[in-house]
Each structure stands twice: as structure tokens, then as C-alpha cells.
Amino acid sequence: MSVFIVTGTDTDIGKTVLAAGLAGALGAYYWKPVQAGVDPHGDRERVAALSGLPASRILPEAYRLTTPASPHLAARIDGVQIELDRLALPQVDGPLVVEGAGGLMVPVSETLLMIDLFAHWGVPVILCARTGLGTINHSLLSIEALRARGMEIAGIAFIGDAHDENERIIPALGKVRNLGRLPLIDPLNADTLKDAFAASIRIA
Numbered sequence: 001m002s003v004f005i006v007t008g009t010d011t012d013i014g015k016t017v018l019a020a021g022l023a024g025a026l027g028a029y030y031w032k033p034v035q036a037g038v039d040p041h042g043d044r045e046r047v048a049a050l051s052g053l054p055a056s057r058i059l060p061e062a063y064r065l066t067t068p069a070s071p072h073l074a075a076r077i078d079g080v081q082i083e084l085d086r087l088a089l090p091q092v093d094g095p096l097v098v099e100g101a102g103g104l105m106v107p108v109s110e111t112l113l114m115i116d117l118f119a120h121w122g123v124p125v126i127l128c129a130r131t132g133l134g135t136i137n138h139s140l141l142s143i144e145a146l147r148a149r150g151m152e153i154a155g156i157a158f159i160g161d162a163h164d165e166n167e168r169i170i171p172a173l174g175k176v177r178n179l180g181r182l183p184l185i186d187p188l189n190a191d192t193l194k195d196a197f198a199a200s201i202r203i204a
Helices: 015-026 043-051 071-078 114-121 135-148 164-174 190-200
Strands: 003-008 029-031 034-036 063-065 096-103 125-130 153-159 178-182
Touching: 003 015, 003 114, 015 029, 015 043, 015 096, 015 125, 015 153, 015 178, 015 190, 029 043, 034 071, 034 096, 043 190, 063 071, 096 114, 114 135, 125 135, 135 153, 135 164, 153 164, 164 178, 178 190
Parallel strands: 003 096, 003 125, 029 096, 034 063, 125 153, 153 178
Antiparallel strands: none
8 A cells, every 4th residue: 555644844834736637637635634624624535526526545543533733732622632543544455645734843633743643654755845935944944844754855835926936946955856846826626636637847
């Protein structure tokens, strides 16, 4: 089973759209272990709409929390205890795309960061990064944090308007593969995402 984690240098960076495009391109299963905030819907529903995958390949979350906040806080507000043994990777017949919540240093619980959960799984990570101002610092810090935990970085995928210098210098300094840049898509639907992903992101 091939597994890829899709994470980001920050929240609201476009990683759900990237994960949907990747899962659709690979014909993979999609899983978000912890969803915090479901008004009007969560990322699972968004990926179902954008990926073109059958419903059977969109897996239910281990924890579906109603409060839009960091998972540790959302769980506390919702009266839920997040336990590591419920966060084991699902065993599926085919590729699996796993989407993290927020950025790498987001706390899943009082004692567990998202990045530590990724390290526990020990599977490759795709890092999503903005193209604009501030992305060099955030991206290189994220790469350094992943490497400090001995994690394999499959590559970095940029999301947003073109910025040639940021897209050049981050992979060069971070010594990671540049997977390409997914542009902002309008209108965004399964067909436009499929076309943009195929044209922009290198997954071979």
C-alpha cells in the first residue's frame, strides 16, 4: 500500500484541494484522521465533490469534531478524548492519501503534535506551500522540522499565483523535489481541478 501525507506550512493553504487532486489522479483512497469544524461541511465532503472518486474511497474520519479550532481544543470543547490507537492508518487495497489538519505543529492532543503523528506513521510527506510573501521562512522551517524527525519528504507543491523566485529558492535551499504549482482555480470543480492538476503537478 502506497501512502502519502498531504500537509501544509499553515492552515487554509489549499491542501484539501491538492489532496483531492492527488487522490483523484492516483485513484486513491482519501482519509482525514481528525476533522475540526463541519459547518456547513468538512474536508471529506469537499474531497468527495472535487476528486471524482467513488464514495467508497472517501473514508470516514477517526474523529469528526464540530468546533473549528485546533484539534486539541476542538476535542476539549466537544468533550472528546483523542487517542493514538484510533489514529492508525487504514488498511486499504490501493494508494492512500492522508490529509493533516492545519500545519505541522498543530496539537492533536495535549501531548501529540500533528508532525509527531506523521513521524509515528513513517510514510512520505507532500508539503503544500503558498507562493506569496512569507512562504520561504514557513516552508524552510517546515522542511527542517520534518527532517529533524527523520521523515521522508516526497516533495513540495506550491499553491497560488506564480512566483518564480520563491518556487526556485525553496526547493534549492530545502533540497526537496519541486512537484509544481497548482494555480488558483475559478470555477473550482472536479473537472477543472483534474485538468489543472494534470497540467501543473508532477507525480510520476
